[in-house]
Structure formats: C-alpha cells, structure tokens
Amino acid sequence: MKPVKLPYTLMVVSLILGFLLTVQIRVSREMVNAPPLERSFELTARLKNLTAEIDGLMQEKTSLTQKINLLEKGGKVAEEALLAEIDKNRFWAGATEAHGPGVKIILNNPPGFGTKSELFNVRDEDLFNLLNELKAAGAEGIAVNGQRVTALTEIRMAGSKIVINTKVVYPPYEILAVGNPDQLKTSLENGIVATFREWQMEVTVTKENNVILPAYDQAIEFNYVKPQEAK
Amino acid sequence: MMWLAVVGLIIGIFIGLIIPLGVPIAYSKYLSVALLAALDSVFGGVRANMENNYDNIIFITGFFSNTLLAGILAWIGERMGVELYTAAIFVFGVRIFQNLAIIRRHLLKR
Numbered sequence: 051m052k053p054v055k056l057p058y059t060l061m062v063v064s065l066i067l068g069f070l071l072t073v074q075i076r077v078s079r080e081m082v083n084a085p086p087l088e089r090s091f092e093l094t095a096r097l098k099n100l101t102a103e104i105d106g107l108m109q110e111k112t113s114l115t116q117k118i119n120l121l122e123k124g125g126k127v128a129e130e131a132l133l134a135e136i137d138k139n140r141f142w143a144g145a146t147e148a149h150g151p152g153v154k155i156i157l158n159n160p161p162g163f164g165t166k167s168e169l170f171n172v173r174d175e176d177l178f179n180l181l182n183e184l185k186a187a188g189a190e191g192i193a194v195n196g197q198r199v200t201a202l203t204e205i206r207m208a209g210s211k212i213v214i215n216t217k218v219v220y221p222p223y224e225i226l227a228v229g230n231p232d233q234l235k236t237s238l239e240n241g242i243v244a245t246f247r248e249w250q251m252e253v254t255v256t257k258e259n260n261v262i263l264p265a266y267d268q269a270i271e272f273n274y275v276k277p278q279e280a281k
Numbered sequence: 282m283m284w285l286a287v288v289g290l291i292i293g294i295f296i297g298l299i300i301p302l303g304v305p306i307a308y309s310k311y312l313s314v315a316l317l318a319a320l321d322s323v324f325g326g327v328r329a330n331m332e333n334n335y336d337n338i339i340f341i342t343g344f345f346s347n348t349l350l351a352g353i354l355a356w357i358g359e360r361m362g363v364e365l366y367t368a369a370i371f372v373f374g375v376r377i378f379q380n381l382a383i384i385r386r387h388l389l390k391r
Contacts, residue, residue, distance in 0.1 A: 059337055060326060061289035063344050067319045068293020069300075074316050076297075077309040087307060 144200035144266040148191050150228040152261040153235050155180070155243075158222035160250035170249045172221060174207045177214075179242055180225060181205075187237035189227040191263045195219040198266040215268055222252070231257035286327065310359070311352040314366045317373040318351035319344060324380035331387040 140146050157180070159171045181199060184192055192199040197214040204214070211218045227234055235255050246253045304312050322344040329335040351369050358365025 058285075059341060060286045060323070060330075063319075063323055063326070063341070064286045064289030065293035065296070066344075067316075067323055068290040068295075069297040070293075070312065070316050070319060071290075072294050072297025073304055074309070074312050077304050077312065090307075 143270075144191065144198045144263075145270075147265045148228065148263045149260055150190070151231050152189070152191075152226065152228040152258055153231055153238070154256050154258050154261065155225040155227070155238070156222050156252070156254045157225065157246065158252040161252065170251065171210075172212070172223060172251060174205050174212055176246070176251075177205050177212065177223070177225075180238075183238060183242045184225075184227045184229070184234060187229065187234050189229040189234060191228040193226045193263045195224055196264050198264050200266045202268070202270070203266075215266070226258075226261045226263060228261050228263060286323070310366060311355045314355040314369045314373075315348045315352040317370060317377070318347040321373045321376050321380070322347050324377055324384065328380045328383050328387070331384060 137146075141148065157172055157176075177194065181192055181194075194205075194214055197203070197217055197219065199214075204216075206213055208218070211220070212223075213219070235257055238255050243253050243255060322340070325343065326335065326340045329340070351366075351373070355366035355369060358368075
C-alpha cells in the first residue's frame with residue numbers, strides 16, 4: 051500500500067505497453083499494405099503448386115534438351131553420310147582425281163609419219179577398241195592424254211585430229227588405266243596390242259604401281275534428261 | 282503520479298520505434314488482444330491508485346497474466362473456430378471505458 055512503489059511499476063508497465071503499442075501499430079500499417087491472411091494462405095498453397103509445376107517443367111526441359119542433343123547428333127551423322135555419298139558419287143562420275151595401280155600404254159603412229167600414207171595412223175576407232183578392251187579387262191578408270199574418260203566422254207575424228215572431251219589430243223597417245231595391272235597387261239598383249247603392232251603402230255604397255263587419273267574437267271549440264279519418278 | 286506513467290509510455294514508444302522488431306502478420310491479431318488487456322490493466326492500476334486500494338503484486342501479475350491470457354485465448358479460439366478474440370476485445374473495451382470514466386470522475390472530484 052505504499053504509493054511510492056506505484057510510479058516505478060507503473061512506469062515499467064507503461065514502458066512495456068508503449069513498446070507493444072508501437073509494434074502493433076507498425077504491424078497494422080504493414081497489414082494495410084499486405085493482403086489479408088486468407089489470401090496469404092491461398093497464395094502459399096499456389097506457390098507450392100507452382101513450385102512443383104516448375105520442378106516438373108525443369109525435368110521436362112532437361113529431357114527435351116537431351117532429345118535435342120541426340121537429334122542434333124543424328125543430324126550431324128546424316129549430314130556426314132550425305133556428304134560421303136556426294137563424294138562417292140563425284141568419285142564414281144570421274145569428277146575427282148583418282149589413283150591406283152594399273153597400266154600405262156603409249157600408242158604412237160607408225161614411224162615415218164608424214165612420208166607414208168596416213169592410212170595406218172591411230173584413229174578414233176583404234177582408241178575405242180583399246181578402251182573397250184581395257185574396260186572388258188576390268189579397268190576402273192581411264193584417261194587419255196590427260197582427259198578423263200567418263201560416261202559422257204566422246205572420242206571422234208575432227209579432220210585428221212582426234213578430239214576427246216572437246217579437246218584435241220596429239221600423238222603419242224598416253225593411255226592410263228587403273229585396274230589389276232597383270233590382268234590388263236595380259237589381255238591387251240594377247241589381243242588388240244598385237245593387232246596394233248601388225249599395223250606398225252608403236253605400242254608399249256607398262257605396269258604401274260600408282261597411276262594418277264585427272265578429274266573430268268568439263269561442266270556437266272543436263273538440260274533434257276530428268277530423273278524418272280519411281281512408280 | 283500520472284506523468285510518470287506518461288513518461289514511461291513515451292519512452293516505450295520511443296524504444297518501439299528504435300528497435301525494428303516486427304511481429305508476423307499472422308500473430309498480429311493476438312498481439313492486438315494482448316495490447317488491449319495491457320491497456321485495461323494499466324487503466325485499472327491507475328484507477329485503483331486513485332481509490333487508494335492499489336496493490337502492486339496484483340497490478341503486476343494482473344498486467345502480465347491478462348496480457349498473456351488474452352493472447353493465448355485468442356489463439357485457442359482461432360484453433361477451435363470460435364472467434365474468441367472478439368469477446369476479449371469487447372470485454373476489455375468495455376472495462377477500459379469504465380475505468381476511464383471512473384478515473385475522470387476521480388479527477389473531477391479531487
């Protein structure tokens with residue numbers, strides 16, 4: 051019952067009260083800005099759902115990325131295969147340089163050229179026959195005086211000159227063929243070369259370890275022929 | 282005597298402003314009820330002082346137990362689905378007005 055005690059206690063209590071009051075006022079002010087409590091619960095639930103959804107999407111993304119990588123790899127492989135195919139086809143068409151074992155044939159007009167009649171000079175038919183024999187003996191690539199023989203190559207007489215791939219070639223004719231050297235040489239020696247020699251033409255056939263064939267150097271243009279649609 | 286309480290209040294407000302102590306919004310409801318109980322206790326103490334039957338122990342225990350109980354009851358009510366804190370607000374509000382009225386009369390009588 052001492053009135054003296056009152057002030058201090060009251061002061062302490064008032065102090066606590068003021069402190070609580072301030073905190074509460076601050077929180078209330080925040081509450082005005084913040085959404086109501088129920089909404090916060092709802093938002094929390096939604097946040098959980100969305101987080102789960104994000105996780106799922108991230109997983110989906112990683113799997114899709116893996117798929118993309120696989121597909122890109124597959125694309126690279128396909129591209130390489132196509133390029134290889136193109137290179138192979140160019141090689142087959144004779145559009146690239148090629149080399150391999152084979153034979154070298156030097157074919158020249160009979161000696162005393164110009165004085166004798168030109169009846170026994172090398173003509174286009176002789177070259178045809180020679181190329182035919184070579185092909186029959188399994189030659190896989192042929193060139194005459196630096197002109198590659200392809201499916202489009204023509205060999206014809208223009209006056210007294212022989213024209214191959216629209217280029218004039220002069221004797222002595224140097225025919226290079228890639229194939230089995232022994233086979234090529236034997237089949238020539240036992241056939242057409244013997245005939246050439248009978249006609250006084252100068253022929254030598256030598257086996258070569260490495261024959262280098264030039265590339266077909268004409269522009270290939272097909273204006274009329276089209277691929278036939280497969281039925 | 283009264284001015285000491287006012288000084289305490291001012292100091293408390295000042296401390297509350299300085300210390301950036303926040304209460305989660307979820308608990309603000311309970312704090313408000315506790316605050317009302319505290320206010321009621323203080324006015325009750327002042328009134329008892331004026332009526333010369335002030336007991337320090339009763340005042341202190343009353344202050345803290347009322348404050349805590351009000352908060353706890355509000356919390357329990359929330360859990361039970363009964364809006365108990367409105368009852369607390371009502372009761373404490375009425376008592377605060379009563380106490381204030383009595384204090385006013387004492388001040389006017391002198």
